[in-house]
Amino acid sequence: MTAGGLLLSLGGRALAGVDPLPSWNESGARRAILDFVRRVATPGSPDFVPPEARIATFDNDGTLWAEQPLYFQLAFALDEVKRLAPQHPEWRNREPFRSILAGDRKGVMASGEKGLGQIVAATHAGMSTEAFAETVKNWFEIARHPTLGRPYDQLVYQPQLELLAFLRANGFKTFIVSGGGVEFMRVFAERSYGIPPEQVVGSSGVVTYATGPDGKPVLLKQAKVEFVDDGPGKPVGINRFIGRRPILAFGNSDGDLQMLQYTAAGGGARLPLLLHHTDAGREWAYDRRSPIGKLDKALDEAAARNWQVVDMKADWKVVFPP
Amino acid sequence: MTAGGLLLSLGGRALAGVDPLPSWNESGARRAILDFVRRVATPGSPDFVPPEARIATFDNDGTLWAEQPLYFQLAFALDEVKRLAPQHPEWRNREPFRSILAGDRKGVMASGEKGLGQIVAATHAGMSTEAFAETVKNWFEIARHPTLGRPYDQLVYQPQLELLAFLRANGFKTFIVSGGGVEFMRVFAERSYGIPPEQVVGSSGVVTYATGPDGKPVLLKQAKVEFVDDGPGKPVGINRFIGRRPILAFGNSDGDLQMLQYTAAGGGARLPLLLHHTDAGREWAYDRRSPIGKLDKALDEAAARNWQVVDMKADWKVVFPP
Numbered sequence: 001m002t003a004g005g006l007l008l009s010l011g012g013r014a015l016a017g018v019d020p021l022p023s024w025n026e027s028g029a030r031r032a033i034l035d036f037v038r039r040v041a042t043p044g045s046p047d048f049v050p051p052e053a054r055i056a057t058f059d060n061d062g063t064l065w066a067e068q069p070l071y072f073q074l075a076f077a078l079d080e081v082k083r084l085a086p087q088h089p090e091w092r093n094r095e096p097f098r099s100i101l102a103g104d105r106k107g108v109m110a111s112g113e114k115g116l117g118q119i120v121a122a123t124h125a126g127m128s129t130e131a132f133a134e135t136v137k138n139w140f141e142i143a144r145h146p147t148l149g150r151p152y153d154q155l156v157y158q159p160q161l162e163l164l165a166f167l168r169a170n171g172f173k174t175f176i177v178s179g180g181g182v183e184f185m186r187v188f189a190e191r192s193y194g195i196p197p198e199q200v201v202g203s204s205g206v207v208t209y210a211t212g213p214d215g216k217p218v219l220l221k222q223a224k225v226e227f228v229d230d231g232p233g234k235p236v237g238i239n240r241f242i243g244r245r246p247i248l249a250f251g252n253s254d255g256d257l258q259m260l261q262y263t264a265a266g267g268g269a270r271l272p273l274l275l276h277h278t279d280a281g282r283e284w285a286y287d288r289r290s291p292i293g294k295l296d297k298a299l300d301e302a303a304a305r306n307w308q309v310v311d312m313k314a315d316w317k318v319v320f321p322p
Numbered sequence: 323m324t325a326g327g328l329l330l331s332l333g334g335r336a337l338a339g340v341d342p343l344p345s346w347n348e349s350g351a352r353r354a355i356l357d358f359v360r361r362v363a364t365p366g367s368p369d370f371v372p373p374e375a376r377i378a379t380f381d382n383d384g385t386l387w388a389e390q391p392l393y394f395q396l397a398f399a400l401d402e403v404k405r406l407a408p409q410h411p412e413w414r415n416r417e418p419f420r421s422i423l424a425g426d427r428k429g430v431m432a433s434g435e436k437g438l439g440q441i442v443a444a445t446h447a448g449m450s451t452e453a454f455a456e457t458v459k460n461w462f463e464i465a466r467h468p469t470l471g472r473p474y475d476q477l478v479y480q481p482q483l484e485l486l487a488f489l490r491a492n493g494f495k496t497f498i499v500s501g502g503g504v505e506f507m508r509v510f511a512e513r514s515y516g517i518p519p520e521q522v523v524g525s526s527g528v529v530t531y532a533t534g535p536d537g538k539p540v541l542l543k544q545a546k547v548e549f550v551d552d553g554p555g556k557p558v559g560i561n562r563f564i565g566r567r568p569i570l571a572f573g574n575s576d577g578d579l580q581m582l583q584y585t586a587a588g589g590g591a592r593l594p595l596l597l598h599h600t601d602a603g604r605e606w607a608y609d610r611r612s613p614i615g616k617l618d619k620a621l622d623e624a625a626a627r628n629w630q631v632v633d634m635k636a637d638w639k640v641v642f643p644p
Contacts, residue, residue, distance in 0.1 A: 173520070196566075
């Protein structure tokens with residue numbers, strides 16, 4: 001079954017009164033979610049929230065899908081450098097491209113933020129938005145995760161698919177609010193999560209309007225960062241794109257701290273959730289010292305403020321869809 | 323009846339098979355709309371469009387509500403300067419504030435774009451997003467249009483309220499895509515048009531995330547333009563916020579030209595619409611030489627490309643809600 005089909009069947013089951021969260025163990029996290037949704041969605045409840053204000057925002061990398069051993073969008077970019085290399089003989093002697101082509105991970109990392117900027121410019125700019133989306137779509141079809149062997153879009157978290165469907169069945173509007181590139185995520189978000197393009201908030205580069213060689217309008221992706229939807233950028237992005245404060249937010253790293261603070265600080269019932277990657281057997285275990293998805297300050301703040309921490313190992317029956 | 327109640331009753335009537343566009347005269351424009359919606363929303367039709375792709379974008383000023391004798395948001399800003407003047411004695415000798423306070427319209431206009439920037443900075447920045455929304459809300463309650471005498475949010479167009487409700491009843495998602503400020507429009511768009519905040523795309527200033535004096539997170543409006551959602555900015559804004567090309571777009575000025583081009587250039591059935599202000603009796607008559615809502619190039623392009631022009635005087639039975 002496709003993720004989309006799975007979502008539909010889950011939605012149907014939720015409506016039919018069957019357990020809407022079958023992949024969540026009986027635990028505090030599951031109870032907190034069920035209790036919160038019941039309180040805000042039940043007319044007459046003191047915590048009732050009208051449907052239009054039932055806004056739920058989810059980080060993507062490490063919250064809705066995996067992010068190890070490196071962010072999947074970065075894996076895409078590195079694959080793109082390899083695919084495009086024959087057209088760029090000059091890359092053989094230029095960092096960070098030389099290291100990418102030589103499979104030298106350390107060399108790539110050594111190029112730092114400047115190198116990352118060059119990788120993004122080489123793989124995410126200089127084409128139309130439509131051509132870029134087509135490239136990403138093709139990559140999802142052929143690329144496989146280096147250790148798990150699956151297509152990347154099958155590394156979404158099954159319990160989160162159930163949670164998204166459960167929230168929507170209870171009148172929530174579900175959004176992605178991620179540091180990932182918005183044009184990258186929109187390619188698979190509707191199919192994988194049931195989240196339409198207009199509900200995906202992410203980082204973006206400058207796009208310009210031009211007339212193509214065929215006389216038709218075209219939107220061109222430029223090599224200039226426009227908005228970084230991470231850290232304090234997340235509440236800013238929420239305000240800009242959604243214009244309402246979420247009542248539920250789900251993250252997994254310090255990049256989500258401000259989104260969780262902003263969500264928690266609103267009036268009425270609130271549910272800030274933090275996924276803790278504790279499952280070295282089925283997924284990965286990492287937090288305070290991980291270069292990817294570092295979870296340090298937000299873990300302290302969750303403890304101090306009683307935010308709900310979801311322990312992947314303890315709280316999830318399964319991690320990925322079957 | 324409130325605009326919201328009106329919308330609801332119109333939606334109900336559309337579903338019950340009663341004329342969904344009672345304020346539209348029997349004419350080419352009305353027929354083009356009814357025909358288009360029937361074609362894209364009827365399963366099995368060669369022009370069928372799945373519901374998730376039924377995106378309709380509407381300009382606001384001069385398309386959903388009036389814009390004469392000057393953009394309503396500018397009227398708000400001028401009123402704000404007057405309201406705030408007692409706290410700013412220095413304004414008495416500084417343009418453009420001196421002219422505003424003296425009621426000298428020509429002096430204000432003479433200050434040009436630089437003056438406009440100062441007006442926006444003085445009235446749209448230096449406060450939280452929530453405080454700004456509250457100020458706008460209060461203004462709508464007390465301000466009256468200088469010649470029509472109504473509250474500004476009662477100068478929405480009745481035929482367009484019917485069209486919005488009709489589109490939504492046929493599975494469309496309706497968006498505002500306007501050069502107006504997004505935080506200004508969101509205050510009334512849901513109540514007046516049934517368009518929720520997350521479906522309002524507009525111009526915006528920089529917003530920053532900070533911790534308020536009470537220790538709570540706060541979003542602060544800065545005096546720096548971030549995005550101008552006008553002209554070529556409209557397809558860019560559509561791509562950024564919606565991520566899908568509209569199949570129906572409605573504008574009224576040259577600032578809408580690129581949105582209409584972009585909409586028209588997509589595959590399948592398309593309906594680009596242009597409102598022509600021809601009704602000096604009930605509203606205003608203006609086009610090629612108007613400083614507000616100038617309609618010149620887009621009128622030529624509509625003729626050349628067979629876009630549907632809506633003639634306010636000929637095509638609308640009423641202009642404003644009763």
